Amino acid sequence: NQSSSQRLRIAIQKSGRLSKDSQKLLKSCGVKFNVNEQRLIAHADNMPIDLLRVRDDDIPGLVMDGVVDLGIIGENVLEEEQIERESLGKDAAYTKLRQLDFGACRLSLAVPNEFDYRDSGSLEGLRLATSYPNLLRRYMQSKGIVYKDCMLKGSVEVAPRAGLADGICDLVSTGATLEANGLYETEVIFKSMACIIQSSVPQSDAKQALIDKILSRVNGVIRARE
Numbered sequence: 001n002q003s004s005s006q007r008l009r010i011a012i013q014k015s016g017r018l019s020k021d022s023q024k025l026l027k028s029c030g031v032k033f034n035v036n037e038q039r040l041i042a043h044a045d046n047m048p049i050d051l052l053r054v055r056d057d058d059i060p061g062l063v064m065d066g067v068v069d070l071g072i073i074g075e076n077v078l079e080e081e082q083i084e085r086e087s088l089g090k091d092a093a094y095t096k097l098r099q100l101d102f103g104a105c106r107l108s109l110a111v112p113n114e115f116d117y118r119d120s121g122s123l124e125g126l127r128l129a130t131s132y133p134n135l136l137r138r139y140m141q142s143k144g145i146v147y148k149d150c151m152l153k154g155s156v157e158v159a160p161r162a163g164l165a166d167g168i169c170d171l172v173s174t175g176a177t178l179e180a181n182g183l184y185e186t187e188v189i190f191k192s193m194a195c196i197i198q199s200s201v202p203q204s205d206a207k208q209a210l211i212d213k214i215l216s217r218v219n220g221v222i223r224a225r226e
């Protein structure tokens, strides 16, 4: 059928913090391709590989549904989607082939500078803005803290100043965005790197051999960069 391809399908972020490094990694592995910004698909010239350029949020689901064979994605987005799907009874299986050496960030709790924070118990009963409701819930449940949700896909860091929430749970790398919004980081709840994942759908021998070849090259490229 049309939707199952002989060519290996790899989903990468179209544009954003992971896209350049994802493309660079594949090129370092000897996959030759040119990206057309207007196009969803980039065909490799020298191997039976198609790159699918999508929103990062779509990548875990595409892999878990077996629509693509491989994906390069932040562990934060991957775990969030996995918990979400498990709670809905949807397919959430995948294989993590390996962690990569880019995309480092952390998902942290942060509160306004004037907040008198002792530990996560200080958040009991308060409202927290986040784009990661599942990772936040898992963490707060493990601590036995009850809080209120404020789900925002963007502008999370302005929610306290706007009076929408008392604190936030958001991605941090340097902390500059928090500082610019009068917030400070109190607790890291999840540490993340980019990773490469494979669909759990059984592959043809030829496709699996290509995946194995790509993975062994990824291992070599990352070892050489260490």
Ligand code: ATP
Pocket: 013, 014, 015, 016, 017, 018, 054, 055, 056, 057, 073, 074, 075, 076, 077, 103, 104, 105, 171, 172, 173, 174, 192, 193, 194
């Ligand atoms: P898209 O348009 O694809 O949905 P996005 O705006 O959701 O993009 P980006 O900001 O490009 O996502 O971040 C993609 C991923 O990069 C994050 O999910 C995370 O894994 C990683 N990352 C690394 N550093 C940071 C950071 N400082 N802030 C946010 N994400 C970071």
Ligand code: ZN
Pocket: 055, 056, 057
């Ligand atoms: Zn996204």
